[in-house]
Amino acid sequence: MTKNFFATRTGIIAVGAVIGILAPLLQKLGNPGNMGICVACFERDISGALGFHRAAVVQYMRPEIIGFVLGSLGAALAFRDFRPRTGSAPFVRFVLGIFAMIGALVFLGCPWRALLRLAGGDLNAILGLAGLISGIWLGTLFLKNGYNLGRTQKTHFAAGLVMPLVMLGFFILMLIFPQVQGEPKNDILFYSVKGPGAMNAPLLVAIAAGLAIGFLAQRSRFCTMGALRDLLLFRQIHLLSGVIALLVTAGITNAVFGQFTMGFEKQPVAHTLHIWNFAGMLLAGLAFALAGGCPGRQLFLAGEGDGDAAVFVFGMIVGAGFAHNFGLASSPAGVGPHGIAAVVVGLTVCLSIGFFMRKQN
Amino acid sequence: MTKTVDARGLSCPQPVIMFLDAVKSAQDTTFEVIVDTEASKENVSRAAESRNCHVKEIREQDAEYHLTIVKNP
Numbered sequence: 001m002t003k004n005f006f007a008t009r010t011g012i013i014a015v016g017a018v019i020g021i022l023a024p025l026l027q028k029l030g031n032p033g034n035m036g037i038c039v040a041c042f043e044r045d046i047s048g049a050l051g052f053h054r055a056a057v058v059q060y061m062r063p064e065i066i067g068f069v070l071g072s073l074g075a076a077l078a079f080r081d082f083r084p085r086t087g088s089a090p091f092v093r094f095v096l097g098i099f100a101m102i103g104a105l106v107f108l109g110c111p112w113r114a115l116l117r118l119a120g121g122d123l124n125a126i127l128g129l130a131g132l133i134s135g136i137w138l139g140t141l142f143l144k145n146g147y148n149l150g151r152t153q154k155t156h157f158a159a160g161l162v163m164p165l166v167m168l169g170f171f172i173l174m175l176i177f178p179q180v181q182g183e184p185k186n187d188i189l190f191y192s193v194k195g196p197g198a199m200n201a202p203l204l205v206a207i208a209a210g211l212a213i214g215f216l217a218q219r220s221r222f223c224t225m226g227a228l229r230d231l232l233l234f235r236q237i238h239l240l241s242g243v244i245a246l247l248v249t250a251g252i253t254n255a256v257f258g259q260f261t262m263g264f265e266k267q268p269v270a271h272t273l274h275i276w277n278f279a280g281m282l283l284a285g286l287a288f289a290l291a292g293g294c295p296g297r298q299l300f301l302a303g304e305g306d307g308d309a310a311v312f313v314f315g316m317i318v319g320a321g322f323a324h325n326f327g328l329a330s331s332p333a334g335v336g337p338h339g340i341a342a343v344v345v346g347l348t349v350c351l352s353i354g355f356f357m358r359k360q361n
Numbered sequence: 362m363t364k365t366v367d368a369r370g371l372s373c374p375q376p377v378i379m380f381l382d383a384v385k386s387a388q389d390t391t392f393e394v395i396v397d398t399e400a401s402k403e404n405v406s407r408a409a410e411s412r413n414c415h416v417k418e419i420r421e422q423d424a425e426y427h428l429t430i431v432k433n434p
Contacts, residue, residue: 004399004403007403079399081398081399083397083398083424085370085397088370088372143374143378144378148371148375151369151370151371152370152371152372153370154370154397154424221400221403221404226373226374229374230374233374233378234374234377234381234408234411236407236408236411238407292372292373292374301372306372
């Protein structure tokens with residue numbers, strides 16, 4: 001049996017550190033502020049690029065996300081860890097993905113971005129992280145009481161390849177219909193001409209970083225939600241050590257690049273409504289915990305053949321559509337007109353899923 | 362006596378929860394945990410080491426892992 005270095009304590013810390021360096025670097029090379037990598041934001045941008053929502057400032061086919069899935073596929077195939085599987089309550093996971101995205105967009109970021117925002121000096125992220133921890137804690141209560149979405153089934157090798165192929169297809173579309181300077185659309189793909197969606201690292205750098213992170217994260221099982229869940233549920237700090245490594249190295253890298261500005265006010269792509277920063281991530285954290293992975297981990301799982309994780313990812317992409325079409329997403333001006341209602345509905349739905357989907361003893 | 366924990370098709374943290382429940386409730390000192398992903402294999406092994414148990418053997422068979430875990434005396 002070959003030992004998987006990345007599954008060791010040193011390995012997970014190394015992977016967290018690599019992400020902590022690459023994310024601020026991507027920001028330096030063009031990605032939005034404190035958003036070197038944000039899985040929720042970038043999936044939302046992909047949703048916009050496809051026209052699933054028409055928020056003009058957040059439309060871009062983010063190559064990082066594509067790289068995450070394909071890098072994970074590469075690692076899984078190289079190390080004989082590709083396990084095509086599906087069938088554990090896919091539609092429930094789809095709905096969890098929708099509300100995970102809605103919650104993340106009320107806060108304005110996934111757990112990765114919450115860490116990167118803090119590493120850039122954005123103190124609003126503390127409220128988001130507190131919400132995330134609380135949401136995951138709620139999730140662990142359900143897990144302790146028998147919450148379980150059921151077993152997956154093994155499926156065809158080709159079935160496991162469908163999600164990576166969809167991502168490859170998105171990448172090919174991006175090559176056929178590249179961004180045209182100053183144009184909001186190239187044939188079928190939408191692009192932003194201003195706002196966060198117009199800020200991006202060069203395509204080749206972005207896809208290379210995505211592939212590298214996807215590869216490393218698949219091997220190491222890097223997961224921000226799992227880090228906090230395992231701490232709360234099992235008092236284990238294995239995954240958490242990777243998350244802390246990310247936070248520390250991102251803080252140092254930001255300081256080196258002059259990207260660190262401490263405070264609550266005037267932070268990039270952020271608002272200062274503490275309650276809703278907390279509540280947005282409370283909802284997202286609960287949804288991630290019930291679905292078994294943070295949005296990054298869901299992409300890596302999808303790359304190694306987990307069809308249910310792929311369904312969750314598309315739940316998030318569709319959730320971005322709801323979030324922007326219905327005015328649920330926040331902006332630097334504050335929460336969207338129906339954002340608060342969406343958080344209440346989302347919490348009700350997720351708590352119900354946790355409560356009613358328990359194995360009866 | 363060996364207690365078998367079948368965690369095939371379940372993703373984390375379920376296999377770990379099932380294994381820890383078994384350790385807590387059963388009188389047994391040997392456990393066979395069956396999982397079907399490498400991540401679950403690693404997680405259950407890690408949980409075992411942290412709960413005064415050790416992984417005696419890991420057998421790979423038809424893309425499944427059979428972990429033999431023994432309680433330390």
